[in-house]
Amino acid sequence: MKTKVVRAFTMLAVVAVFVSILSACGSNKGNNEASPSTSASPSSSSSVTPEDTGKKLEGEIEVAAFAGGFGTAYWEEIVKKFEATYPGTKVNLLTSPKLSDILQPRFVAGDYPDIVANTNNGKMDVRILMREGQLADLSDVVNSDTLDGQGTLKDILNPEVLNYPTINVDGKIAALPLNVTYQGIYYNATIMKENGWSVPTTWDEFFKLGETFKAKYADSKAFWTYQGMYPDYMHINFYGALAAYCGADGYEAIKTAQDGAIEKPCVVQALQTIENLAKNDLVMKNILDKTEVQAQTDFLLGKSLFIPWGTWAESEMKDVLPTLPNKFEFGFMPMPAAEAGGPRYVIGDYELMYMPAKAKNPELAKEFLRFCLTQENIKFYSEKTTAIKPVKGAVELVGSLIPQSVQNTIDVIEQTGATLISDRLDAKMNGALGEAWTGFTEIMLKKKTSEEVQAAIAKKFNSTK
Numbered sequence: 001m002k003t004k005v006v007r008a009f010t011m012l013a014v015v016a017v018f019v020s021i022l023s024a025c026g027s028n029k030g031n032n033e034a035s036p037s038t039s040a041s042p043s044s045s046s047s048v049t050p051e052d053t054g055k056k057l058e059g060e061i062e063v064a065a066f067a068g069g070f071g072t073a074y075w076e077e078i079v080k081k082f083e084a085t086y087p088g089t090k091v092n093l094l095t096s097p098k099l100s101d102i103l104q105p106r107f108v109a110g111d112y113p114d115i116v117a118n119t120n121n122g123k124m125d126v127r128i129l130m131r132e133g134q135l136a137d138l139s140d141v142v143n144s145d146t147l148d149g150q151g152t153l154k155d156i157l158n159p160e161v162l163n164y165p166t167i168n169v170d171g172k173i174a175a176l177p178l179n180v181t182y183q184g185i186y187y188n189a190t191i192m193k194e195n196g197w198s199v200p201t202t203w204d205e206f207f208k209l210g211e212t213f214k215a216k217y218a219d220s221k222a223f224w225t226y227q228g229m230y231p232d233y234m235h236i237n238f239y240g241a242l243a244a245y246c247g248a249d250g251y252e253a254i255k256t257a258q259d260g261a262i263e264k265p266c267v268v269q270a271l272q273t274i275e276n277l278a279k280n281d282l283v284m285k286n287i288l289d290k291t292e293v294q295a296q297t298d299f300l301l302g303k304s305l306f307i308p309w310g311t312w313a314e315s316e317m318k319d320v321l322p323t324l325p326n327k328f329e330f331g332f333m334p335m336p337a338a339e340a341g342g343p344r345y346v347i348g349d350y351e352l353m354y355m356p357a358k359a360k361n362p363e364l365a366k367e368f369l370r371f372c373l374t375q376e377n378i379k380f381y382s383e384k385t386t387a388i389k390p391v392k393g394a395v396e397l398v399g400s401l402i403p404q405s406v407q408n409t410i411d412v413i414e415q416t417g418a419t420l421i422s423d424r425l426d427a428k429m430n431g432a433l434g435e436a437w438t439g440f441t442e443i444m445l446k447k448k449t450s451e452e453v454q455a456a457i458a459k460k461f462n463s464t465k
Helices: 003-015 073-085 099-109 126-131 159-163 189-195 203-217 231-255 265-279 292-300 362-371 375-385 394-401 404-416 427-432 434-444 450-462
Strands: 059-066 089-096 115-118 176-188 222-224 304-310 330-333 345-354 419-422
Touching: 059 073, 059 099, 059 362, 073 089, 073 362, 073 375, 089 099, 099 115, 115 362, 126 345, 176 189, 176 231, 176 404, 189 330, 203 222, 203 265, 231 265, 231 304, 231 345, 231 419, 231 434, 265 434, 265 450, 292 304, 330 404, 375 394, 427 434, 427 450, 434 450
Parallel strands: 059 089, 059 115, 222 304, 345 419
Antiparallel strands: 115 345, 176 304, 176 330, 176 345
């Protein structure tokens, strides 16, 4: 990866601050944020030994980790490395693709793991958990020295990380970043090249290409697919279109749950980008019967041209890709603009690691967090997951461990000048948009219009305190 690419990423992170300049870490600005990036300034890696830490730690911790697109191999191996580095310790590992469903009743019952590594979602919203006093403030960890002499953890993290709304909650550090991911529209580059089609840059161009595609392939291929049983993947379209049609200020107003923001006409325009897929019969047939893996496999088999996805794609489908009978090449595009020359957007997000306030062994748990952020283990994470941690010099550090699709995504973001936006909304708005996920399905079934879905979202929002 060229240095200019990661420098461009740093610049994009600055552009992504929509309304106000981010305050320094520790300020009480929970609604201000920067979007995730990777930036330059590589450091040399070094291993950690028990002698290096100067600590004698003993006992057990439980680490609960989400088993998603990046798999569980990293967690299984990092646990072994930690136990080998700290003799006399034991890490009990829990992994599950339904981690939030498992942990939610445990949190209610006061049965906490010591470390949680999870996506932030409505069932386990870090901001709510922190404000309820269920999570520990990790400010002391962030300000502590790294285990491999790279300064403090704050020194090695990208600057915008500590202002992110699910990390900095009301001036307290609720979580540390596990990785940074980017989401947009992926396409079958082989089909595009074979037909000599240009990648659309506006929504008008996108739907014109849909007409051309349907005229050629009829029912043999679908223009669009998505993870049918999981309609929330369509938030990638929706949020990108909200930013395009409502503008930076409008999206910020929605994201921070300002009164009336979700009732603006631009919200209907954003929903119509989804409705038009259904109205024009551009969506894969029987999509609502497909799991995410089935829909994604169909995409890789060349049965559709576009799909909303993220930089975990190759890792998630690593077992499928080698078995493909067809030639496949990943393509990536930011969300289309509302009009020619208008801004385009890519969603950036962090998966998180956090510690419950009532962790049974907080000292050992904090050491585990620091251990995961040594240069050696930052690289080890990419080796096992193909993902990137949001630390300075990450791209140079992990080098060839990044899949081609991720490198292509980074290049496209630089070349198009796309702005990175966060999909982490205020908790009240996040709850109201649950109506949107149901609404996406109803739109696909042609049972509801964009206006009706907007009304359902607004009703839910206005009825929530």
